[in-house]
Amino acid sequence: MEITVLGSFRVSHNYAPEHIAAELDISLDDYLKMEKGELLLTTEQATKLGKFYNVDPALFFLKGLSVTNYNHGPNSHSGPITTYNNNYGFKEIVEKLMIENDELKKEILRLSKK
DSSP: OOOOHHHHHHHHTTOOHHHHHHHHTSOHHHHHHHHHTSSOOOHHHHHHHHHHHTSOGGGGGOOSOOOOOOOOSTTOOOSHHHHHSSSSOHHHHHHHHHHHHHHHHHHHHHHHTO
């Protein structure tokens, strides 16, 4: 089973899914769907998680990258951190997508008020 960046962070920090769902103020069912990639995070949720884990929120929007956690102890931080900190330009791409996402949300809100 492939694990998402969201799931990888939770597991590597030894948090129960219920704890992260509470941090995001969402149902456990919705959180588990996010962890499986069936429900997308909002930029606000990614920002909360970025502050919670003390990482760039853009990490939580990465898809298609394999995340491997060989260590499962309380101080284990393998996987998305090493995958993200590379020279492939993922940070810039994800930041651009976050901006575009915010712009699209504003446009949808504007159009829905007509």
